[in-house]
């Protein structure tokens with residue numbers, strides 16, 4: 001998969017991170033936009049830049065004003081997303097109400113093969129399986145569920161859409177001729193009264209060409225953000 005990223009070659013900043021409070025709607029809605037692990041930057045928590053709080057996993061970005069945000073301690077290395085925002089954001093667009101269609105209506109798929117319902121969720125087996133003479137699990141079902149010997153895990157067969165098997169149907173949503181990962185859009189769709197527009201944006205660095213981005217905003221929640229596109233083909 002060609003990993004498209006909003007932040008190629010961006011120089012890190014040191015900024016304070018914040019703890020999200022799940023009982024505050026606006027903070028809870030930002031949580032899914034954080035990264036799950038520390039890679040080049042520490043984006044596992046939102047951070048403050050000036051008056052605004054930002055959360056990003058480098059492919060999605062959200063920002064908003066928080067009332068008296070709970071500071072989480074020391075400053076960490078984060079990408080300069082406020083500059084990116086200031087560079088590309090526009091309000092004078094044809095905003096449309098955003099609604100995520102049902103999975104069955106998706107007619108594009110990306111080569112990630114990710115299941116749009118469970119995002120290829122994995123579960124760790126309670127104990128190691130019995131092995132055959134080739135050193136593979138004797139139980140063929142475990143093999144079909146993409147057994148990973150490193151962490152003794154399989155795909156989750158309880159997912160009603162993929163049943164833990166290889167998924168080759170639609171998993172990308174086309175908006176204005178550009179495809180986006182369906183799973184990535186779920187936290188956008190969760191924002192009340194969210195609107196969208198697809199925009200050709202110049203990310204302002206020599207490593208990537210201008211590209212289409214999904215912009216979203218909710219005036220009622222005072223949140224706004226953007227999502228990178230995905231390479232996808234018709235199913």
Ligand SMILES: [Zn+2]
Pocket residue numbers: 115116117118119120121159160161162163164
């Ligand atoms: Zn699934």
